Amino acid sequence: MMRANKGMTLLEVMLALIIFASASLSVQFAVGQHLASLNHIENKMLASLVADNQLARIKIAEAVPTSTQRGQSEMGDITWYWKIESVRTAEGLLRALDINVYSDAERKHSVYYLRMYMGG
Numbered sequence: 001m002m003r004a005n006k007g008m009t010l011l012e013v014m015l016a017l018i019i020f021a022s023a024s025l026s027v028q029f030a031v032g033q034h035l036a037s038l039n040h041i042e043n044k045m046l047a048s049l050v051a052d053n054q055l056a057r058i059k060i061a062e063a064v065p066t067s068t069q070r071g072q073s074e075m076g077d078i079t080w081y082w083k084i085e086s087v088r089t090a091e092g093l094l095r096a097l098d099i100n101v102y103s104d105a106e107r108k109h110s111v112y113y114l115r116m117y118m119g120g
Contacts, residue, residue, distance in 0.1 A: 044111060047075075047111040051101050054073075055116055064086065064097070064119070066095070078103075080103065080111075081102040081107055083099075083100045096115055101113075
């Protein structure tokens with residue numbers, strides 16, 4: 001007479017654990033990548049707000065800068081360092097304003113770049 005199977009063998013349990021462990025590692029990797037990309041997107045958004053604020057400041061002053069300006073701003077509990085370079089276009093009627101926002105005081109790691117053309 002054959003006995004009814006009432007449980008899983010050790011081999012079946014180990015195989016199930018291997019499958020579960022590999023699936024768990026894949027999920028953990030995907031979540032880690034997602035969190036890293038969220039941090040990058042947040043920093044890029046904050047840096048774009050810093051650049052937009054500097055552009056608004058220039059528009060309010062109604063004076064197009066003709067030389068390089070540097071400064072720093074606080075946004076999202078982070079100190080951002082910015083640089084505005086004014087470049088004369090070939091026609092001379094417009095000036096290109098290049099606004100770079102950096103995450104470091106040495107201004108080596110640009111997080112955001114904006115180019116705007118203004119009359120002047």
